[in-house]
Amino acid sequence: MSEATIEGQFKSTYPVTRDKIDFYQKNGYVQFNDVLNSDEVNKLRTGLARAIDDKKGFVRDLAGGDGGGNQKILQMLNLWEYHDEVKQYITGGRIARMAAALTGSDSIRIYHDQALVKEPGPSAPSPWHQDQPYWPSKEPGMLSCWMALDHVTVERGCMQFIAGSHEWGEFSPISFEGEGPALKDLLNDEQRKAWNPIPVELQPGSCTFHHGLTFHYTNANTTDHVRRALVAIFIPDGVNYAGDEKMDGPFSPTISSEKGEPLRGSKFIKLV
Numbered sequence: 001m002s003e004a005t006i007e008g009q010f011k012s013t014y015p016v017t018r019d020k021i022d023f024y025q026k027n028g029y030v031q032f033n034d035v036l037n038s039d040e041v042n043k044l045r046t047g048l049a050r051a052i053d054d055k056k057g058f059v060r061d062l063a064g065g066d067g068g069g070n071q072k073i074l075q076m077l078n079l080w081e082y083h084d085e086v087k088q089y090i091t092g093g094r095i096a097r098m099a100a101a102l103t104g105s106d107s108i109r110i111y112h113d114q115a116l117v118k119e120p121g122p123s124a125p126s127p128w129h130q131d132q133p134y135w136p137s138k139e140p141g142m143l144s145c146w147m148a149l150d151h152v153t154v155e156r157g158c159m160q161f162i163a164g165s166h167e168w169g170e171f172s173p174i175s176f177e178g179e180g181p182a183l184k185d186l187l188n189d190e191q192r193k194a195w196n197p198i199p200v201e202l203q204p205g206s207c208t209f210h211h212g213l214t215f216h217y218t219n220a221n222t223t224d225h226v227r228r229a230l231v232a233i234f235i236p237d238g239v240n241y242a243g244d245e246k247m248d249g250p251f252s253p254t255i256s257s258e259k260g261e262p263l264r265g266s267k268f269i270k271l272v
């Protein structure tokens with residue numbers, strides 16, 4: 001591969017058509033194929049392998065283990081701070097510009113990235129949930145790009161969505177450790193009738209974007225192969241800080257906004 005192409009990694013623009021924007025706005029999620037080429041996917045796999053070795057920053061088992069061996073869902077936050085490959089991916093701008101197009105926003109900031117790894121064997125499902133209840137934003141609007149680094153099938157833990165559920169309002173946060181009610185228990189009759197999970201199987205380098213209120217789920221990985229996903233969460237314009245009562249996460253100390261002001265923090269760098 002030429003130097004020029006390597007230089008351009010993660011930077012070139014991926015076209016987001018009007019149809020895709022309309023689909024996202026109507027359904028609360030959308031799929032894009034071949035957003036990354038195989039060199040870019042391999043670069044991110046390299047960064048992820050190093051992150052799994054050195055476990056810098058915030059690392060835990062999202063399903064309640066100790067983050068040591070045998071994690072059911074290994075979650076590692078803000079790889080971009082520690083691993084150059086991921087920094088290039090996040091700051092290169094391709095996926096941030098896609099987020100800007102989907103939301104119609106003039107500016108996009110990163111909230112954080114996260115690697116979510118389901119090894120074969122000890123893996124757990126990620127229960128049906130919305131993301132917005134875990135985020136410090138007052139208004140909905142934040143969104144995630146879920147990038148597949150493996151060929152993800154239903155059995156390997158691909159994303160599943162309830163189309164249109166981003167219009168159903170904000171529900172309580174759901175425990176990934178299996179405590180408390182399931183999201184489905186909180187629905188009204190009409191919402192229960194509309195419950196029709198849509199699995200989105202992806203090739204490596206393909207992704208989905210989903211709105212912070214969209215209901216989503218992934219199976220435990222029941223295959224013999226690892227499932228690696230790299231998620232980037234974005235803050236578009238018009239999202240304000242909800243205040244302390246909604247924030248006890250790892251980035252609370254970095255938030256510089258007062259309640260009701262645009263959500264800003266030292267790590268929420270501007271990408272677009």
Ligand SMILES: O=C(O)CCC(=O)C(=O)O
Nearest residue numbers: 116126131146218229231
């Ligand atoms: O990858 C998973 O298992 C869950 C992903 C997820 O919940 C998210 O990206 O918001």
